[in-house]
Amino acid sequence: MTLDPRTKRLLPWLVAIAFFMQTLDGSILNTALPRMANDLGESALRMQAVVVSYLLTLALLIPASGWLADRFGTRRVFIGAIALFSLGSLLCAMSSSLGLLVASRVVQGVGGALLLPVGRLAILRVFPKPELLSALSFVAVPGLLGPLVGPSLGGWIVEVATWHWVFLINLPVGAAGAVFALRHMPDLRRPVDRFDTVGFGLFSAGLLLATLALQGLGERAFSGAASLLMLVVSLAAMVAYWLHAVRHERPLFSPALFHIPTFAVGLAGNLFARLGSGAMPFLLPLFLQLGLGYSPARAGMSLIPMAVGAMLCKSFAAPLIRRAGYRRVLGINTVLLGAMIASFAAVGPALPSAALLSMLGILGVINSLQFTAMNTLTLGDLGPTQASSGNSLLSVVMQLSMSLGVAAAAALLAAFAGALPLPGSATLMHAFQATFISIGAMAAASALIFLQLRPGEQPDRTRPGAVEEG
Structure with missing residues (x-):
C-alpha cells in the first residue's frame, strides 16, 4: 500500500x-x-x-x-x-x-x-x-x-x-x-x-482453566477437588484442540508448525524458562518492600539496573549467539538464569545496597540474552506462510508463561508462608527465600529442553538480534 x-x-x-x-x-x-x-x-x-x-x-x-x-x-x-x-x-x-x-x-x-x-x-x-x-x-x-x-x-x-x-x-x-x-x-x-471459532474456544478454555486451577491451589479460592477438576478439564480441552486442529483446514495454530525442530524446541523452552523470568517482576517489588522494608520509591529505583542490564546486553547478544551457537548459549544461560533467581534467597537486610543492585543488573543481562536467543531460535526457520501463525503462537506462549509464573510464585509464597511456624516477619522472609529457590529451580530445569538441539543447530532465515525481545 x-x-x-x-x-x-x-x-x-x-x-x-x-x-x-x-x-x-x-x-x-x-x-x-x-x-x-x-x-x-x-x-x-x-x-x-x-x-x-x-x-x-x-x-x-x-x-x-x-x-x-x-x-x-x-x-x-x-x-x-x-x-x-x-x-x-x-x-x-x-x-x-x-x-x-x-x-x-x-x-x-x-x-x-x-x-x-x-x-x-x-x-x-x-x-x-x-x-x-x-x-x-x-x-x-x-x-x-x-x-x-x-x-x-x-x-x-x-x-x-x-x-x-x-x-x-x-x-x-x-x-x-x-x-x-x-x-x-x-x-x-x-x-x-472464517475464523476458527471452535478451535479458539477450546484453546482459550484450556488456558483459562489451567490458570484458574493454579490460582485456586495457591489462594485456596477453590477447593482442592475443584482445582483438580479444572486442571483435568483444561488438559482435555487442549487435547481436543489438538485433535480439532489436525482435522481443520485452517486451524487457529497449525500442528505443522511443530514439524520444525527449532520452533518446537524454542516454543517449549519459552514456556518453561519464562516461568522464572516472568515471576521476578512480580516477586522483587514485593520482596524489597515487605521483606527488606524498602519504601515504594526506593524499591522502584532499585529495579532500574535490571532494565539497564537488558539494554547493555543488546550490544553483544547477537555476536555471542553467532559465535557460541544456540545450544551452548541457551543451555548455559538458562542454568545461569535459574541460579541467579535462586541467589536472591541469600539477600537480606545486611547485604550492601551496591551488591543488591549489581545482582539486579546481572539478572537483567541474563534475562535479555535469554529472550533474544529464545525468540530468534523459535521464529528463525518459519517460512512466509508460517510466520504469522508462528509469531502469534509465540506471543500467546510468552504471555501465558508470564501469567503462570506469577501465579506459581504467588502460590509458592502463600504455601511457604503458611507452612513455616515462625514469627510474622521471619516467616515472610523465609517464604520469599524458599520461593526464589523454587522458581530458580523451575527456570533452570528448562535447560534440558534446549539441550535437545543438536550441536551447531540454528535457524537458517533469521540472524540473531533481528527479532524483537519480549
Missing part, C-alpha cells in the same frame, strides 16, 4: 507510543501492589490476580487480533483498542475492591491484546522489506524504556499521591493516541476466511 510520506513517517511513532503505554502500565503496577493491597484491605500476597488477569487476557485474545484487523480494518481496531485500554485504566482507578480491580484489568487486557499486534501488522503491511527492520527496531525501543521508567515512577506516584494515578496517567496518553490514530493510522483490511 502506498502512503503519503507524512503518514509513513509518523506511523512508527504512533505504534511506538502505544507500545510504551502498554509496557509502562505493565512495569509501573508491580511496585504499587503493596500500597494498593493496603488501601483495598487485602493481603499483598493475594494481589497476583491483578497481574495474572491482564496477562491471561492478552494470551487469550492475541490469536484473534490479526483476523479482527483484516475483517474490520486496522484503523478501527487500533482506535478501539486504545479506547478499551483507556476505559479499563479509568475503571481500575475507580475500583473499590479487589474483585472490581481484577474485572477492570480484564477490560484493559482486551485493549492491550489488540494494541501492539494490530500496530505491528500495519507496519508489516506498509513498509517494504528494506525499511522494515529499522521501523520495527524503532517501535521496539519503548519496550526497553517502559521497564526502565515504570518501577521508579510507580513507586514515586504511590508516595506523593495515591495508587489510582498509576492508572490515570494512561488517560491523556490514550486520548492523544486516539487522535493521532484517526489522522495517521492507515485503514488496511484484507479478505478473511
Whole structure:
C-alpha cells in the first residue's frame, strides 16, 4: 500500500507510543501492589490476580487480533483498542475492591491484546522489506524504556499521591493516541476466511482453566477437588484442540508448525524458562518492600539496573549467539538464569545496597540474552506462510508463561508462608527465600529442553538480534 510520506513517517511513532503505554502500565503496577493491597484491605500476597488477569487476557485474545484487523480494518481496531485500554485504566482507578480491580484489568487486557499486534501488522503491511527492520527496531525501543521508567515512577506516584494515578496517567496518553490514530493510522483490511471459532474456544478454555486451577491451589479460592477438576478439564480441552486442529483446514495454530525442530524446541523452552523470568517482576517489588522494608520509591529505583542490564546486553547478544551457537548459549544461560533467581534467597537486610543492585543488573543481562536467543531460535526457520501463525503462537506462549509464573510464585509464597511456624516477619522472609529457590529451580530445569538441539543447530532465515525481545 502506498502512503503519503507524512503518514509513513509518523506511523512508527504512533505504534511506538502505544507500545510504551502498554509496557509502562505493565512495569509501573508491580511496585504499587503493596500500597494498593493496603488501601483495598487485602493481603499483598493475594494481589497476583491483578497481574495474572491482564496477562491471561492478552494470551487469550492475541490469536484473534490479526483476523479482527483484516475483517474490520486496522484503523478501527487500533482506535478501539486504545479506547478499551483507556476505559479499563479509568475503571481500575475507580475500583473499590479487589474483585472490581481484577474485572477492570480484564477490560484493559482486551485493549492491550489488540494494541501492539494490530500496530505491528500495519507496519508489516506498509513498509517494504528494506525499511522494515529499522521501523520495527524503532517501535521496539519503548519496550526497553517502559521497564526502565515504570518501577521508579510507580513507586514515586504511590508516595506523593495515591495508587489510582498509576492508572490515570494512561488517560491523556490514550486520548492523544486516539487522535493521532484517526489522522495517521492507515485503514488496511484484507479478505478473511472464517475464523476458527471452535478451535479458539477450546484453546482459550484450556488456558483459562489451567490458570484458574493454579490460582485456586495457591489462594485456596477453590477447593482442592475443584482445582483438580479444572486442571483435568483444561488438559482435555487442549487435547481436543489438538485433535480439532489436525482435522481443520485452517486451524487457529497449525500442528505443522511443530514439524520444525527449532520452533518446537524454542516454543517449549519459552514456556518453561519464562516461568522464572516472568515471576521476578512480580516477586522483587514485593520482596524489597515487605521483606527488606524498602519504601515504594526506593524499591522502584532499585529495579532500574535490571532494565539497564537488558539494554547493555543488546550490544553483544547477537555476536555471542553467532559465535557460541544456540545450544551452548541457551543451555548455559538458562542454568545461569535459574541460579541467579535462586541467589536472591541469600539477600537480606545486611547485604550492601551496591551488591543488591549489581545482582539486579546481572539478572537483567541474563534475562535479555535469554529472550533474544529464545525468540530468534523459535521464529528463525518459519517460512512466509508460517510466520504469522508462528509469531502469534509465540506471543500467546510468552504471555501465558508470564501469567503462570506469577501465579506459581504467588502460590509458592502463600504455601511457604503458611507452612513455616515462625514469627510474622521471619516467616515472610523465609517464604520469599524458599520461593526464589523454587522458581530458580523451575527456570533452570528448562535447560534440558534446549539441550535437545543438536550441536551447531540454528535457524537458517533469521540472524540473531533481528527479532524483537519480549
